[in-house]
Amino acid sequence: METIQLDVLKISGAILLIATFGVIARRGFMDWLNAYRLQSVVLAVVTTIIGYVTGIWEIYIAAALTLVIKSLVIPKVLTHVTKSLEIESKTDANPYLSLRTSIIVSAFLVAMSYFLSQQIPFKSDPVVSVFLPVSMAQFFLGLFALVNRRTALSQVVGLLVIENGLFLFTLVLTHGVSLIIEVGIFADILVGIVISSILLFRMSRTFDSLDVDKLENLRDD
Amino acid sequence: MNSLSSNLIVVFLLLTPLVGGILVTFFRKKRIIEIVTISSASLVLIQVFFILSIIINEKTLSAFGNAFYIDSFGAVILLPISIVGFVSVLYSKNYMGRQYHIGLVDDRHIVRYYQGLSIFLLSMLVVPITNNLGVMWVTVEATTLISVLLIMLYFKENAIEAAWKYLIIATVGLSFALIGTVFFYYANITAGSSEDAMNWTGMVHNSKLFDPSLVKIAFVFILVGYGTKAGLAPMHTWLPDAHSEAPTPVSALLSGVLLNCALYGIIRFHIVSSGTLGPAFSNQLLIILGVVSIGIAAASIYFQKDMKRMLAYSSVEHMGIVSLGIGFGGLFGIYGAILQIINHAIAKPLMFFASGTVSQKYETKVMSKIKGIIQVMPITGALFLIGGFALVGMPPFNIFLSEFLVLSSGFQSGQFLVTIIVISFLVITFAVFLRHLIKMTFGNPVTEMKKDDMGKLAIVPMAILASLVIIFGFYIPEQLQTLVHNASSIINGGSMT
Numbered sequence: 001m002e003t004i005q006l007d008v009l010k011i012s013g014a015i016l017l018i019a020t021f022g023v024i025a026r027r028g029f030m031d032w033l034n035a036y037r038l039q040s041v042v043l044a045v046v047t048t049i050i051g052y053v054t055g056i057w058e059i060y061i062a063a064a065l066t067l068v069i070k071s072l073v074i075p076k077v078l079t080h081v082t083k084s085l086e087i088e089s090k091t092d093a094n095p096y097l098s099l100r101t102s103i104i105v106s107a108f109l110v111a112m113s114y115f116l117s118q119q120i121p122f123k124s125d126p127v128v129s130v131f132l133p134v135s136m137a138q139f140f141l142g143l144f145a146l147v148n149r150r151t152a153l154s155q156v157v158g159l160l161v162i163e164n165g166l167f168l169f170t171l172v173l174t175h176g177v178s179l180i181i182e183v184g185i186f187a188d189i190l191v192g193i194v195i196s197s198i199l200l201f202r203m204s205r206t207f208d209s210l211d212v213d214k215l216e217n218l219r220d221d
Numbered sequence: 222m223n224s225l226s227s228n229l230i231v232v233f234l235l236l237t238p239l240v241g242g243i244l245v246t247f248f249r250k251k252r253i254i255e256i257v258t259i260s261s262a263s264l265v266l267i268q269v270f271f272i273l274s275i276i277i278n279e280k281t282l283s284a285f286g287n288a289f290y291i292d293s294f295g296a297v298i299l300l301p302i303s304i305v306g307f308v309s310v311l312y313s314k315n316y317m318g319r320q321y322h323i324g325l326v327d328d329r330h331i332v333r334y335y336q337g338l339s340i341f342l343l344s345m346l347v348v349p350i351t352n353n354l355g356v357m358w359v360t361v362e363a364t365t366l367i368s369v370l371l372i373m374l375y376f377k378e379n380a381i382e383a384a385w386k387y388l389i390i391a392t393v394g395l396s397f398a399l400i401g402t403v404f405f406y407y408a409n410i411t412a413g414s415s416e417d418a419m420n421w422t423g424m425v426h427n428s429k430l431f432d433p434s435l436v437k438i439a440f441v442f443i444l445v446g447y448g449t450k451a452g453l454a455p456m457h458t459w460l461p462d463a464h465s466e467a468p469t470p471v472s473a474l475l476s477g478v479l480l481n482c483a484l485y486g487i488i489r490f491h492i493v494s495s496g497t498l499g500p501a502f503s504n505q506l507l508i509i510l511g512v513v514s515i516g517i518a519a520a521s522i523y524f525q526k527d528m529k530r531m532l533a534y535s536s537v538e539h540m541g542i543v544s545l546g547i548g549f550g551g552l553f554g555i556y557g558a559i560l561q562i563i564n565h566a567i568a569k570p571l572m573f574f575a576s577g578t579v580s581q582k583y584e585t586k587v588m589s590k591i592k593g594i595i596q597v598m599p600i601t602g603a604l605f606l607i608g609g610f611a612l613v614g615m616p617p618f619n620i621f622l623s624e625f626l627v628l629s630s631g632f633q634s635g636q637f638l639v640t641i642i643v644i645s646f647l648v649i650t651f652a653v654f655l656r657h658l659i660k661m662t663f664g665n666p667v668t669e670m671k672k673d674d675m676g677k678l679a680i681v682p683m684a685i686l687a688s689l690v691i692i693f694g695f696y697i698p699e700q701l702q703t704l705v706h707n708a709s710s711i712i713n714g715g716s717m718t
Contacts, residue, residue: 169403
């Protein structure tokens with residue numbers, strides 16, 4: 001592999017990581033959604049680069065799907081949902097940890113991803129060595145965002161970031177397994193988003209809040 | 222069996238519920254919807270029996286190249302799906318009819334409910350017959366989404382809460398399973414496989430060449446991922462909420478069948494991992510999760526006040542027993558575990574149906590407010606008792622036999638301490654569950670109630686299940702024995718088929 005290709009891979013990996021941090025380092029749902037949209041666009045570009053490097057045409061289709069579904073359709077659906085929720089304060093994402101602490105925790109998570117991916121025996125392949133830690137970092141940052149936010153809406157975005165990490169992880173290790181599975185995964189996300197939107201809508205009507213701490217009727221006592 | 226006819230078998234099996242679901246959308250009349258769904262579910266049942274008869278004779282059935290692959294193990298999962306699917310649809314007619322009558326649901330809900338039920342059945346049918354482990358993941362994820370829709374049918378406060386927790390926890394959990402699946406795939410291609418490396422048959426064939434440390438990590442991810450969906454403790458937290466808030470027929474499907482589908486995924490990977498590492502590694506993990514599940518279930522049942530939540534925790538317990546049986550290994554343990562899967566899938570829906578009818582009659586799920594079921598509804602009360610006795614593992618009902626096999630295999634494999642701990646947990650569950658059961662069944666009802674069994678169609682599905690519970694306690698048909706035996710030898714090493 002030429003050095004220039006390797007450089008492109010490394011730089012795009014770094015940009016993707018920074019875009020993922022954008023989701024952590026912001027307050028307010030619309031900022032979040034924009035950060036997610038940006039991350040998805042970067043992910044689509046990265047996917048295209050991987051497709052070019054490996055020379056597998058199916059990866060281009062995955063890139064196109066990413067661009068259309070994740071950076072256009074899903075943000076549109078979620079924006080529509082928030083608009084219909086009416087009350088602005090419901091969509092504010094109050095993290096349990098402050099933004100500063102969140103950034104420090106996230107940095108640790110990224111370091112952990114690099115450490116973990118060195119422990120796992122993989123054959124040396126530039127695509128794997130550059131993007132595997134990035135994808136794991138996305139996965140962990142998504143998990144962190146999911147448990148660190150109070151509102152149900154922001155949990156959905158956490159789920160989406162996790163899913164982006166999974167997508168990159170699968171792509172890097174399998175080089176686009178087969179189109180059926182990719183399409184299946186995309187369909188699952190899309191339906192999942194629609195269902196969670198319905199739930200969010202109902203939740204805000206029934207509980208008059210999207211705070212997941214209020215969900216505590218069901219327990220054993 | 223030539224390839225064309227096996228392709229047709231698979232196509233018809235999957236088309237039946239799909240067409241059923243689509244037809245429901247067009248007709249929109251409650252009466253016709255019910256007839257369509259019941260006939261499609263019974264067609265599925267007939268086709269599954271036909272497939273089973275082929276598997277008993279020919280051991281395997283593959284269709285569309287190797288994309289679909291049914292062996293004896295897939296068949297023993299397919300059987301409960303079709304049986305419980307059929308009785309749930311039958312019970313739905315009465316249950317949803319009653320909800321419709323009192324105005325809890327309207328026509329739109331009914332259409333949505335039966336659509337969801339058919340598609341739910343379809344997605345569960347794909348899991349045990351697909352050979353591609355990626356497709357299996359996609360369909361298990363699809364079952365989550367569809368069952369979330371079914372749980373939140375009423376948009377009641379508790380149902381929304383349960384659905385939300387279930388959606389988030391199960392989706393995050395399953396993302397671990399996808400990582401595990403990809404690791405296994407990667408181990409397969411680095412071991413030199415190129416053709417259909419995602420197929421289970423290919424993986425088992427190649428498993429001796431896999432990188433052992435990669436397989437260890439991969440199996441842990443699989444166990445966490447599918448374990449969440451199978452309700453194994455400590456990842457079970459969503460289960461009591463979701464199973465108790467769903468409409469009763471859906472609870473029966475979730476508890477009796479869907480949990481098995483997730484366990485099926487774990488066991489498939491357990492077979493691959495045993496090929497690489499030997500069985501010791503995954504067995505140990507399965508035993509640990511099994512014991513923790515049984516323990517947590519015992520503690521939760523001890524403090525339980527809600528009838529349906531108690532049944533949900535009992536599912537955690539039984540999934541623990543299955544996982545324990547697979548972990549103990551040996552032909553006995555695995556045979557017992559598979560029998561336990563089938564027995565639990567019969568007894569749990571019976572119990573859910575009975576308690577659903579009871580809670581409709583008493584208008585509560587709190588156990589201390591339910592008394593004298595046998596006086597108010599004699600037939601339902603008797604069936605309720607049979608189901609309860611079976612669930613706690615009382616002889617001569619069916620679960621006694623499988624639990625006995627699992628526990629004796631524990632002693633055989635020399636795991637005395639573990640087995641004794643498990644037995645003490647089971648004794649606690651036995652005593653507490655039985656006390657609740659007897660308090661609810663006998664005594665005098667708190668308020669004066671009309672003696673009424675809530676309609677024949679509620680009784681028929683329960684009677685079918687109850688007779689199976691009793692029959693399987695004494696006698697297991699020879700064909701089923703062959704099937705379970707073949708499935709056990711697939712899990713026990715693969716070479717014996």
